[in-house]
Amino acid sequence: MARTPNRLDGLRLRHLRILELIDEHRSLRAVGQALNRTQPAVSQMVKDLEYAFGIELVARSVRGVELTPAGHVALERARSGLSSFDQLLAELKTSQSPTLRIGTNPALIFNLLPMALRALDAENGTVRYRISTGVVGDLLRNLWDGQLDCYVGRIDWDHIPKKVMPVLRHDPLARTDLVLACSRSHPLAGRADIDVAELADWAWLLPLEDSNNRIALEKELRNHGVALRQPMMELNAGPGSLITLTREMQVLTLTPRFMLETRIAGGEVVALDIPGFALPQIQVGFVTLAEHETMASVRAFRQALKEAAEALATEHG
Incomplete structure (x- = not known):
């Protein structure tokens, strides 16, 4: 199906919105009702889209319609463009x-x-x-x-x-760097002879288990034959909250190193020095x-x- 470049100029925003409606309703009749247009008119809009892009975007069957793999790609890109238009419209309406x-x-x-x-x-x-x-x-x-x-x-x-x-x-x-850290008053703070196995004996304050940092920590511990016990506390919040609680509690946590240099750490949270223990850089x-x-x-x-x-x-x- 050859594409005529000038054909793209005939497309309108509703041509792109129709892909989302087809993906949602799987019926040209239902799409027509949503757009207040007849089914033949909707069918023609689909043909216009396919002709403009030179590829089949909608598969038709006795069960209705659905997007082809190319149609799904077009929908994903259309959503980006439509969202940008919506943002522009909001700014123009309010003169912002x-x-x-x-x-x-x-x-x-x-x-x-x-x-x-x-x-x-x-x-x-x-x-x-x-x-x-x-x-x-x-x-x-x-x-x-x-x-x-x-x-x-x-x-x-x-x-x-x-x-x-x-x-x-x-x-x-x-x-x-991603580092292990604790309060300056923690018994492990300042020690240069920490063995990785000791880490299992202390209380932990960590992000949720599906976070990238938590996954990296557990992987490195397993590399040393150490299983991380259930954390004393799991926090669904940013590193600032982790640092704040670590300052006030006898716990171990992990954090990007630059968080130790922020005002929120106040010099009261320090990185642990553990020979042979290396977490990936961020x-x-x-x-x-x-x-x-x-x-x-x-x-x-x-x-x-x-x-x-x-x-x-x-x-x-």
């Missing part, structure tokens, strides 16, 4: 300044992100920011779906679908969709992050 929608890990709220935002505010205060925190996988899915303009935080390429990678623009920013990066490269706010934010990361690296040697 443009809003940059940022996804990030909670840990970066304590150093990298505020440094970058301070620099941007001093340079240009006309852009507004909407910041969402969460786990890496959820935030990257939100970026793919068009609910975010960019993501800054931990990058774990093993958990990113391969089909997404070609449309991502990634810029590495920094690396930090890679921090900036990710956006290639289609967002033309957004001035995205480019400015990325540059501010790079400069902030360089300043932090210089500051901490």
Whole structure:
């Protein structure tokens, strides 16, 4: 099915929305009711889409209709574009300044992100920011779906679908160690002769078991033949909360090393020195969709992050 480039110009937003409705209803009649259009009109819209893109997007059968594999890819990309249009419409309706929608890990709220935002505010205060925190996988899915303009935080390429990678623009920013830590008053603090087996004897304060950091800890302990006992406390919160509780309790935890240098740690939480015990480094990066490269706010934010990361690296040697 050959595609005529000019045919794309005839498509409208409703042509893209129809894919979502088909995926939801699996019936052209039901889609027509949702759009207040006749079934033949809906069928023609599907044909227009398929002709424009030069590939079958909807499979028809006696049971109804469903998206083909290409249709699902088109739907995923359409959602991103439609979300961007919805964001634009909201800004134009309220005459607001443009809003940059940022996804990030909670840990970066304590150093990298505020440094970058301070620099941007001093340079240009006309852009507004909407910041969402969460786990890496959820935030990257939100970026793919068009609910975010960019993501800054931990990058774990093993958990990113391969089909997404070609449309991502990634810029590495920094690396930090993942370390075990405790309060300065803990009996293990300051010891240089800690044996890994001793770790099983102490109370732990940890993130939930499906977190990347928790998984890395348990894997390294197993490498040393040590089974992590049930933590005294599991916390579904960011590293700031872990550090705050660790300051006040006789527990072990794990955290990105830079959290030990924040005001919230106050010098009262220290890393443990355990010979032969090595947790993986955390890679921090900036990710956006290639289609967002033309957004001035995205480019400015990325540059501010790079400069902030360089300043932090210089500051901490």
